[in-house]
Amino acid sequence: MLGKTLDAEAADDSERAGLLATAAFHQLSGITISELPQKLEIAAYAVEKLLEAGHPDQAADILAVDRSDLFPLPPDHPSRLRFELARARAMSFSDANREALNIRNAIQPFVLATFGPYSDESFSNQVRIANLRLELGEYSQARVQLEALRKSISRHRSPGDPLRTSAVRALANALGIQGSQRESVGLLGLLRKELIGAYGEQDGRVVDVDDQIARMQIRLDELEAALQGTSKVFLWRGEHLGFSNARTLQSSWMLAHLYKELGRYDSARTLISMLLDESKRAGNSVSKQLTLKTLATLGSIEAAEGNFDAAEETWRFVWQEYAAIVGENSVNTVEALMHYALLSIQNGRMNFVCPILREKISGNWVETSSDLQVKALSKILLGLCLLTEPVSGQTVQKGLAKIEGAWVDLKGQDGASSYSALYALSTLAWANYQYGNRETAKRYLRTLVALAEQSRRATPAGSYTHDSWFSKWIVDRSQNLGYRTLALLHAEDGELDEALRISELARDRRLRDRFLEQNWLSAKLPHDALERLRVLRSVVQVLDERLALESGVVERVNLESRRTLAIAACDHFEREAGRRYRVKPPSSEPPSAARLRALLPVGTAVASIQRSGDQWWAIVIGRDSPSRFIRLERDPDLSSAARAWVRLLGGVPSRAWPMPQDHLVLDYERPAAAIGHYLSRDELGARLGHAILDPIVLAAPQAHHLVIVADDDLNGVPFAALPIASGLAVEKFEIAYAPSLGTYATLRRSAGHPTWARDLFALAVDDVTHVGPGPAADGGAYEHDDLKRLVLAYASEHPLPFAAKEVEAVSRNFSAARISAFRGALASKASLFKASRDGSLQRYRYVHLAAHAFTVPSTPERSMLVLNAPEDASAAERVLTAAELANLKMGSELIVLSACGTAVGRYEQGQGLLGFAFGALAAGNEAAVLSLWEVADDLTQRFMARFYQQLRGGMQPSKALGATQREFARDADPRINDPSTWAAFVLYGHS
Numbered sequence: 001m002l003g004k005t006l007d008a009e010a011a012d013d014s015e016r017a018g019l020l021a022t023a024a025f026h027q028l029s030g031i032t033i034s035e036l037p038q039k040l041e042i043a044a045y046a047v048e049k050l051l052e053a054g055h056p057d058q059a060a061d062i063l064a065v066d067r068s069d070l071f072p073l074p075p076d077h078p079s080r081l082r083f084e085l086a087r088a089r090a091m092s093f094s095d096a097n098r099e100a101l102n103i104r105n106a107i108q109p110f111v112l113a114t115f116g117p118y119s120d121e122s123f124s125n126q127v128r129i130a131n132l133r134l135e136l137g138e139y140s141q142a143r144v145q146l147e148a149l150r151k152s153i154s155r156h157r158s159p160g161d162p163l164r165t166s167a168v169r170a171l172a173n174a175l176g177i178q179g180s181q182r183e184s185v186g187l188l189g190l191l192r193k194e195l196i197g198a199y200g201e202q203d204g205r206v207v208d209v210d211d212q213i214a215r216m217q218i219r220l221d222e223l224e225a226a227l228q229g230t231s232k233v234f235l236w237r238g239e240h241l242g243f244s245n246a247r248t249l250q251s252s253w254m255l256a257h258l259y260k261e262l263g264r265y266d267s268a269r270t271l272i273s274m275l276l277d278e279s280k281r282a283g284n285s286v287s288k289q290l291t292l293k294t295l296a297t298l299g300s301i302e303a304a305e306g307n308f309d310a311a312e313e314t315w316r317f318v319w320q321e322y323a324a325i326v327g328e329n330s331v332n333t334v335e336a337l338m339h340y341a342l343l344s345i346q347n348g349r350m351n352f353v354c355p356i357l358r359e360k361i362s363g364n365w366v367e368t369s370s371d372l373q374v375k376a377l378s379k380i381l382l383g384l385c386l387l388t389e390p391v392s393g394q395t396v397q398k399g400l401a402k403i404e405g406a407w408v409d410l411k412g413q414d415g416a417s418s419y420s421a422l423y424a425l426s427t428l429a430w431a432n433y434q435y436g437n438r439e440t441a442k443r444y445l446r447t448l449v450a451l452a453e454q455s456r457r458a459t460p461a462g463s464y465t466h467d468s469w470f471s472k473w474i475v476d477r478s479q480n481l482g483y484r485t486l487a488l489l490h491a492e493d494g495e496l497d498e499a500l501r502i503s504e505l506a507r508d509r510r511l512r513d514r515f516l517e518q519n520w521l522s523a524k525l526p527h528d529a530l531e532r533l534r535v536l537r538s539v540v541q542v543l544d545e546r547l548a549l550e551s552g553v554v555e556r557v558n559l560e561s562r563r564t565l566a567i568a569a570c571d572h573f574e575r576e577a578g579r580r581y582r583v584k585p586p587s588s589e590p591p592s593a594a595r596l597r598a599l600l601p602v603g604t605a606v607a608s609i610q611r612s613g614d615q616w617w618a619i620v621i622g623r624d625s626p627s628r629f630i631r632l633e634r635d636p637d638l639s640s641a642a643r644a645w646v647r648l649l650g651g652v653p654s655r656a657w658p659m660p661q662d663h664l665v666l667d668y669e670r671p672a673a674a675i676g677h678y679l680s681r682d683e684l685g686a687r688l689g690h691a692i693l694d695p696i697v698l699a700a701p702q703a704h705h706l707v708i709v710a711d712d713d714l715n716g717v718p719f720a721a722l723p724i725a726s727g728l729a730v731e732k733f734e735i736a737y738a739p740s741l742g743t744y745a746t747l748r749r750s751a752g753h754p755t756w757a758r759d760l761f762a763l764a765v766d767d768v769t770h771v772g773p774g775p776a777a778d779g780g781a782y783e784h785d786d787l788k789r790l791v792l793a794y795a796s797e798h799p800l801p802f803a804a805k806e807v808e809a810v811s812r813n814f815s816a817a818r819i820s821a822f823r824g825a826l827a828s829k830a831s832l833f834k835a836s837r838d839g840s841l842q843r844y845r846y847v848h849l850a851a852h853a854f855t856v857p858s859t860p861e862r863s864m865l866v867l868n869a870p871e872d873a874s875a876a877e878r879v880l881t882a883a884e885l886a887n888l889k890m891g892s893e894l895i896v897l898s899a900c901g902t903a904v905g906r907y908e909q910g911q912g913l914l915g916f917a918f919g920a921l922a923a924g925n926e927a928a929v930l931s932l933w934e935v936a937d938d939l940t941q942r943f944m945a946r947f948y949q950q951l952r953g954g955m956q957p958s959k960a961l962g963a964t965q966r967e968f969a970r971d972a973d974p975r976i977n978d979p980s981t982w983a984a985f986v987l988y989g990h991s
Contacts, residue, residue, distance in 0.1 A: 001020055001023060001024040001027065002020075002021070002024050002042070004020050005017050005020040005021045005024065005045075008020060009049070012203075012204055014049050014052035014053040015053040015055075015241075015245075017049040017053075018046055018048075018049030018050035018052070018053050018055065018058070019050075021042055021045050021046035021049055022046045022050065022058065022062065024042050024046075025039065025042045025043050025046050025062060028042070036072065036073060036079070037073070037077070037078075037079035037080075038079075040073075040079040040080060040082065040083040041079050041082060041083075043062050043063070043083055043086070044079075044082040044083045044085065044086040045086075046059070046062055047059040047062055047063060047086035047087075047089070047090055048086055048089065050062075051089060051090060051093055053245070053246075054244075054245050054246025054247065054249075056090060056093040056287070059086075059090050059093070060090060063086070063087050063090055075107075075110055076110040076113060076114050077114075078114055078115070081107055081110055081111055081114060081115075081121065082121070084103060084107050085104070085107070085111075085121065085124075085125060087103065088100040088103040088104050088128070089128065091103070092128075092131075092132060092135070093287065097132050097135045097136055097325075097326060098136065098327075100132055101129065101132040101133065101136065104125055104128060104129045104132065105129065107125075108122075108125055108126070108129070111125050118152075118156045120163060123149065123152075123153055123157075123163045123167070124163060124166070126145065126149055127146070127149060127163070127166050127167050127170050129145070130142045130145045130146045130149065130170055130174070131170050131173075133145070134170075134173060134174055134177060135326055135330065136326060136327055136329075136330060137326070137327055137329035137330040137331070139174065139177055139178055140178075142174050143171070143174040143175070143178060146167065146170050146171040146174050147171065149167050149170075149171075150167045150168060150171050153167045154167075159194040159195075159197065159198055160194060160195060160197070160198025160199060165191065165194075165195065165205060165209075168187060168188070168190075168191045169188070169191070169208075169209065169212060171187065172184040172185075172187045172188045172191075172212060172216070173212070175187065176215070176216050176219055177331055179372045181216045181219045181220045182220070184216050185213055185216045185217065185220070188209055188212055188213045188216070189213070191209055192206060192209045192210070192213070195209060202236070204236075204240065207232075207233055207236045207237065208247075210229050210232060210233050211229070211230070211233045211247075211250075211251065211254075213229055214226045214229035214230045214233065214254065215254070217229065218254070218257070218258070218261075219373070220418070221418035221419045221420060221421075223258060223261055223262060223419070223465050223469060224459045224460065224463055224465040224466075224568075226254075226258060227255075227258045227262070227463075227464065227465065227564050228564055228565060228568050230251060230254045230255055230258060230561075231255070231560075231561035231562070231564040231565055232561075232565065233251050233254075234248070234251040234252065234254075234255055234557065234558075234561050235558060235561050235562070237251055238251075238554070238558065243554055244278065246287070246290075249275060249278060249290065250290060252271050252274070252275055252557070253271070253275060253290060253293055253294055253297070255267075255271060255557065255560075255561070256268045256271035256272050256275065256294070256297050257293075257297050259271070259464070259560075260297050260300055260301050260304070261419070261469070262464040262465055262468045262469050263304075263464070263467075263468030263469065263471055263472070263908075264464050264468060265301050265304065265305065266858050266859050267556070267557075267560060268297065268301055269298075269301060270553055270556065270557075271553075271557060272294055272297060272298050272301075274553055274554075275290070275291075275294045276291070276294060276295075279291045279294070288321070288325060289322075289325065289326075289332070292318050292321055292322060292325075292332075292336075293332075295314055295317065295318050296314070296315065296318045296336065296339070298314060299311045299312075299314030299315045299318065299339070299343075300339070302314065303343055303346075308343060308346055308347050309347065311343050312340065312343040312344055312347055312349075315336060315339045315340035315343055316340050318336045318340075319333065319336035319337045319339075319340045322336050331374070334374050335374060337356075337360070338374065338377045338378065338381065340353070341353045341354075341356070341357050341381050342377075342381060345381065345384050345385070345388070345479070346478040346479065350384075350385060350388040354385035354388070357378070357381055357382060357385060358382070358385070372409060372410070373410070373420050375409070376406040376409050376410050376420065376424060377406070377420075379402045379403065379405050379406040379409075380402070380403050380406045380423075380424060380427055382402050383398075383399040383400065383401070383402030383403040383406070383431070384399065384403070384427075384431075384479060385399075386398050386399035386402065387399035387400075387431060387434070387435070396435050399431065400428070400431055400432065400435070400437075403424065403427055403428045403431055404428055406424040406427075407421065407424040407425050407428050410424050411424075411425075416447075416451050417451040417452070417454055417455040419469075419472075421451075422448060422451060422452060422455075422473060423480070425444055425447065425448050425451075426448055426473060426480040426481055426482060427479050427480055428444055429441045429444035429445045429448060429480075429481045429485075430476075430479050430480055430481045431479075432444065433481060433485070438489070441481065441485075441489075442486065442489045445481060445482070445483075445485060445486035445489070446486060448473060448482065448486075449473070449482075449483055449486055449502060449505065452470045452473045452483075453470070453505065455469075455470065456469075456470045459571075460567045460568055460570065460571030460572075461513050461516070461517070461567075461570075461571060461574075462513065462540060462567050462570070462571075463564065463567045463568070463571070464564075466513075467509065467510050467513075467910075467911060468908075468910075468911070470509075470910060471908065471909040471910035471911065474506045474909040474910045475611075475909050476612060476613040482506075483502055483503075483505060483506040484502075484503075484506055484610060484611065484612040484613075485612045485613065486502050487499045487500075487502040487503040487506065487610065487612065488610075488612040488615065488617060490502060491617065491619060491629045492629075494629075496593055496619060496627050496629060497592050497593055499619060499629070500590065500591075500592070500593060500608065500619060500741065501589075501590050501592075503608055503610055503619070503741075504590030504591075504740055504741055504742050505590065506610075506909070506910055507709070507711070507739065507740040507742075507910065507912055508739040508740035508742065508743050508911065508912035509910050509911060509912075510911045510912065510914070510918070511739055511740075511743055511912060511918055511921060511922060512588055512740070512742055512743060512746070513588075514886075514922045515743075515746050516588055517537070518924075524581070524583060525577060525581055525583060526581070529577050529581065532573065533570075533573060533574065533577070536566070536569055536570040536573055537570060539566045539569075539570075540563065540566045540567055540570060541887045543559055543562055543563040543566055544563065544861070544883045544886075544887065545881065545883050545884045545887060546559055547559045547560065547563065547861070547883070548859075548861045548862045548881035548882070548883035548884065549788070549862075549876045549879075549881060549884075551786050551787065551788070588742075590740075590741065590742045591741060591742060591745045593619075593621050593627045595745070596621055596741055596744075596745055597621055597622070597623060597627075599745055599748045599749065600621070600622075600623035601623065601705065602623055602624065603623065603624070603702065603703055603704045603705055604622075604623045604703060604705040604706075604707065605620055605621065605622035605623065605625070605696075605699075605700035605703035605705070605706055605707070606620070606621050606706075606707040606708075606709065606738075606741060606744065607619075607620045607696045607699075607700075607706060607707070607708055607709065607710075608620075608621075608709045608741055609632070609692070609708065609709065609710040609711065609714055610710075610711050611639075611711055611712055614636075615631070615633075616631075616632040616633075616638050616692075616714075617629065617630065617631050617632060618630050618632060618695070618696065618699075620696055620699035620700050622699070622700040622702065622703055623702075623703070624702040624703070625699070625700050625701065625702055625703075628699040628700075630695045630696070630699055631695075632691055632692055632695060634690055634691040634694075634695075635662070635687055635688070635690070635691035636661065636662050636663055637662070637663045637664040638688070638691055638692070638713070638714065639712065639713040639714075640656060640663075640664040640665070640666055641656060641664055641679075641684050641687050641688050641691075642688060642713045642714055642717050643666065643713055644656035644664070644666055644679070644684055645681065645684040645685055645688060645717070646716055646717060646718070646932070646933075648681040648684070649681065649718065649721065649932075649933065649979060649980050649983060649984075650932065650933030650934070650980070650984075651933065651934070651980065652933075653668075654666060655667060655668055655678040656678055656679045656684060657670060657671055657674040657676075657678050657679075658674065658675050658676045658678075658679065659671070659673055659674060659675060660673065660675060664679075682723075685721065685722055685723055686723050688717070688722055689722035689723040689724050689729070692714070692719075692722070693719065693722050693724050693729055694724060694725070697724060703733070704732065704733060704734070705733065705734045705735075705736075705958065705991070706719070706733050706734070706735045706736070707735075707736050707737070707738055707744060707991055708735060708736070708737050708738075709737070709738050709739070709740055709741055709744070710737075711907070712907060715907050715913055716903065716904065716907075716932055718932060718979070718983040718984070718986060719735050720733070720735045720962070720965055720983055720986075721979040721983035728969060728979075730962060730965045730966055730969055730982075730983075731966060731969070733962070734958045734959050734961070734962035734991070735958075735962070735987075736927075736958045736961075736986075736987045736988070736989075736991030737986055737987065737988050738988070738989060738990075738991075739912040739913060739917070739918075739921070739988075740912065743921070743989075744989075744990065747921075747926055747927070747989055747990035748990055750926070751893075751926055751990050756843060756844060756845035756892075756893070757843040757844075758818050758819065758820065758840075758843050758844045758845070759814040759815070759818040759819055759844065759845050759846060760810065760811060760814050760818070760819040760820070760821065760844060760845070760846045760847075760848060761819075761820050761821075761835065761841060761844040761846070761847045761848070761892075762807045762810060762811060762819070762820070762821040762822070762847070762848040762849070762850070763807070763821075763822050763823075763827040763828075763831070763832065763848075763849050763850065763851065763867065764803045764804040764806065764807035764808075764821070764822070764823040764827055764850045764851075765795075765800065765803060765823075765827045765849075765850065765851035765852065765865075765866060765867055765868055766799055766800045766801060766802075766803040766804045766823060766824075766827075766850075767799045767800075767824070768792060768795040768796045768799070768852070768866055768868060768878070769796065769868070769869075769871055786875070787854075787856070787862070788864070788875040788876065788878075788879055789875050791852075791854045791864060791866060791879065792866060792875055792878055792879070794852070794854075795852040795866040798852070800850070800851070800852065800937050801937065802937040802938050802940065802941040803823075803850040803851065803898075803937070803941075804823045804850075805941050806850045806898065806940065806941035806944050806945065807821050807823065807848065807850055808821075809941065809944070809945035809948070810848055810944055810945065810948045813948045813949060813951070813952035814952070820835070820844075824868065825868050825869070825870065826868070827851075827867060827868045828867050828868045828869050828870075829867045829869060829877055829878065829879070829880055830869070830877070832867070832880065832888070833888075836888040836889045836890070837889075839889065841888065841889060841890050841891075842889055842890060842891035842924070843891075844892055845892055845893050845894075846892055846893065846894050846895075846896070846948075846951070847890060847892045847894075847895040847896070847925070848895075848896045848898060848944075849865060849895075849896070849897055849898060849899065850898040850899070850940075850944075851865050851866050851867060851898075851899050852865070852866040852899060852900070853865050853866070853897065853899030853900055853901060853902050853916070854866075854901075855901045855902070855904045855905060855915060855916070856915075857904065857905060857906045857915070858906070860882060860905040860906045860914040860915035860918070861881060861882050861883040861886075861914070861915070862881055862882070862883070863881065863882045863905065863915045863916055864879040864880060864881045864882070865879065865880045865885075865897070865899060865902075865916075866878065866879055867879065867880055882905075882914075882915050882916050882918065882919040883919070884919075885916065885919035885920065885922075885923055886918060886919035886922035886923055887922075887923070888923045888924075889923070889924065890923040890924045890925050891924045891925070892924075892925045892926065893925075893926050893927065893957070894925065894926065894927050894928070894929065894951075894957045895920050895923075895925040895927075895928045895929075896928070896929040896944070897916055897920065897928065897929070897930050897931070898929075898931070898940060898944055899931065900931060900933065900934040900935070901931060901932070901933060901934065902915075902916040902917075902930040902931050903916070903917060903930035903931055903932045903986055903988065904932065904933075905917055905918070916928075916930060917930060917988050920988070920989070921988070921989050925989070926989055926990040927957055927958075927987055927988065927989035927990045927991065928987070928988045928989055929947075929957070929961065929985055929986070929987055929988075930985070930986055930988055931984045931985055931986075932983075932984045932985075932986060933980075933984050934984075935980075935981060935984045935985075936975075936981075939975065939976065939981050942976075943964060943968065943981070943982065943985065946964050946967060947960055947961060947964045947985075948960075950963050950964055956991070957987055957991065958987050958991035961985065961987050964982070965982045965983070965985070968981060968982035969982060
């Protein structure tokens with residue numbers, strides 16, 4: 001049995017070695033003096049291997065012997081010493097670090113005397129003593145000890161030796177904790193080369209070093225590099241160790257932490273739920289510190305999503321638990337308190353937390369830490385505490401100086417574009433703006449935007465870092481300012497072009513990146529380079545599509561990790577190709593007001609509506625009038641009014657109660673402070689029309705066509721249904737919507753397709769075959785509900801009898817030879833994909849899909865249209881996700897997604913409206929008609945029939961839509977003239 005154990009160790013299989021050694025241990029029943037040393041040796045070996053394999057509970061069972069049985073052996077007996085060393089290691093796995101350190105220090109003299117100063121036992125114990133000191137906050141002493149140990153071990157051990165490796169890794173950890181992360185990464189890089197030379201790149205020891213490098217990169221705010229490294233580590237450990245292994249779980253937490261930092265909150269929450277479930281299921285096999293780190297990540301997500309009370313409570317618990325486990329001076333405890341304090345300040349509970357901070361800081365508590373980020377954050381917090389005291393010139397200046405000191409420290413250490421440095425800069429801008437230093441705040445914000453853009457350009461296009469990280473600086477949050485405030489300051493100063501530029505940088509970046517990708521593919525690259533680029537991009541697209549369809553959590557994380565690496569490979573190739581062939585990346589600079597005005601048709605005006613803090617404002621650019629900056633000040637609560645009005649139009653109950661100072665509260669029950677009855681739909685519409693449209697109409701008096709670019713809660717408002725002085729807006733204006741002025745300009749420039757070979761491609765999905773339950777997914781409790789099957793079940797029970805009639809009516813406007821219309825089993829995903837692959841889909845002027853749609857705002861790329869398929873087809877073959885739609889090769893003048901709620905998605909700061917709206921334009925269509933809510937099947941059929949008649953008559957899509965809406969609004973039938981019927985349909989894109 002011991003022979004098999006050694007074979008397993010030679011194969012680097014700690015799991016099998018530990019289990020075999022445990023079995024050997026239990027073979028020795030009864031303890032005699034002669035058997036005791038052998039039994040202790042086997043026990044020590046089994047404990048070490050079980051701990052390596054992530055089974056501290058099984059190791060504890062072996063150690064649960066009566067220690068009086070050890071007394072027959074003297075304290076310097078080799079077997080007894082090895083057993084005590086294993087016991088100390090097990091204690092550190094159960095967070096009893098102080099007790100473990102005491103044991104190791106007590107037996108070290110015996111270890112030296114028995115095994116010798118250069119023995120494995122002596123070196124190993126000294127390394128672990130230093131590691132325990134790091135855990136307990138004794139950083140300087142640990143670093144000195146590890147520096148000496150590294151030199152000594154290097155003289156007596158060859159490259160690749162386990163002790164040499166552990167000493168270097170421990171020293172690298174100490175360097176990182178003391179703020180020398182660059183030096184730490186360099187040291188680990190040298191160790192990695194040694195290990196590759198000894199064992200090969202795919203060895204687990206190399207992977208463990210990659211994991212540690214990624215941790216240091218997180219501390220350096222090099223999040224993209226850290227995500228790529230962690231993704232590789234997770235994939236290797238998942239394949240070789242299994243998901244439940246302790247090291248794989250640790251990698252899962254790192255991925256969750258990075259997803260949180262990069263704004264992928266849905267992916268992070270999925271991993272967190274899985275980790276917490278595993279913690280409950282596996283008990284002691286998951287360390288308490290890993291559970292606390294997982295909870296801390298959850299607390300940060302709650303804060304990012306505005307759930308400050310839940311976040312504050314989570315961080316308070318984490319802080320107190322860390323203090324109990326590893327002591328008040330440890331890095332984890334200090335960081336937890338800092339986050340808790342920051343949330344308390346944001347929640348207005350300064351009176352509670354500021355005294356605690358002052359006590360700790362004045363008592364040199366923070367100074368014991370060598371972590372620059374901790375020290376800088378303590379300065380920011382102390383500065384905020386000073387600013388919350390009774391206002392006086394002296395305290396304000398002291399508070400500003402503290403925060404500025406943090407910014408100076410961080411930009412010097414981590415680089416000015418690191419997350420920590422930008423956070424300090426954003427806070428400094430807020431503090432100056434709050435206390436009257438407007439020009440200073442504006443200067444800091446200009447620096448912030450320049451640094452954030454510089455950081456974004458350095459990351460791979462399409463990566464989560466590129467798409468989501470910079471979005472943290474878009475909107476104003478408690479004690480932070482960003483892009484939008486800078487745009488407003490420029491507008492207030494009459495610098496409208498600069499205000500437009502900053503506003504555009506804060507919008508719709510993902511879609512504009514897709515347009516830039518297309519330009520890359522048409523760049524002057526050699527044929528083989530273009531083909532290689534297409535292959536790399538297709539890998540990313542396939543992974544995006546698989547992610548949108550996959551419901552298994554573990555497999556989703558695998559796909560996310562593979563996508564990260566595929567994006568990195570694509571970016572590396574593009575940068576190298578650009579240098580080699582001297583091809584400059586296409587420019588993404590937003591258009592100026594003059595350039596935009598030149599693109600506008602006569603009688604057209606665009607309105608860029610934005611919110612900065614609690615202020616709504618707009619820049620209106622008319623083809624026939626000067627650009628104007630206007631404040632939308634007539635309603636102090638536009639967001640609440642817009643949400644309530646849109647819900648009522650869509651048939652969702654909503655009550656908006658008028659409050660003092662003309663504010664609104666959305667609540668089903670009457671608030672105590674309400675000053676009247678809740679507002680009706682018409683009252684809310686009148687309030688919005690007066691506040692938004694009236695000022696825009698005054699700013700562009702010659703316009704009869706409006707293009708609206710709106711942020712946040714105004715993004716989904718059907719402006720055509722708003723009342724103005726002369727009636728409803730639809731009576732005077734054709735209204736279209738665009739995700740940004742830059743995208744509108746791009747679509748305008750690319751419009752005017754000379755001829756289309758075909759007129760119409762249409763699918764009518766009127767009756768869906770029921771799909772039964774699929775096989776149980778692997779992963780048990782970790783699997784998502786299979787949304788696809790729920791959607792298909794609903795669609796099969798709720799047929800759309802008018803969908804086929806709708807497509808028939810639409811088709812009658814065109815020659816039969818120039819259309820491709822499918823219904824029944826032929827209205828399938830396969831038909832759509834075939835037309836995309838063979839290029840024929842690009843040759844249709846109009847694409848029309850009449851089907852059921854289901855939006856998933858939390859993960860908009862998973863929103864889906866239900867299509868048909870053969871009876872034996874899988875659920876995935878019966879739905880078209882928004883991610884798949886975005887990857888189709890289309891080129892129509894107009895795509896119509898005639899289904900419920902296709903204009904609904906998730907509005908993401910900096911990225912725009914994600915979901916079907918993004919997918920429709922990313923696929924290459926010039927514009928899309930989408931719906932804001934559910935409309936009756938028969939009314940949709942009637943509306944679309946008339947809309948296409950207008951198109952056939954020669955009208956542009958926006959004019960045809962406006963004309964159809966006016967006809968419906970003037971109809972005598974209350975079902976037809978109700979705005980809930982005709983205002984649901986909006987045109988998105990080029991108008």
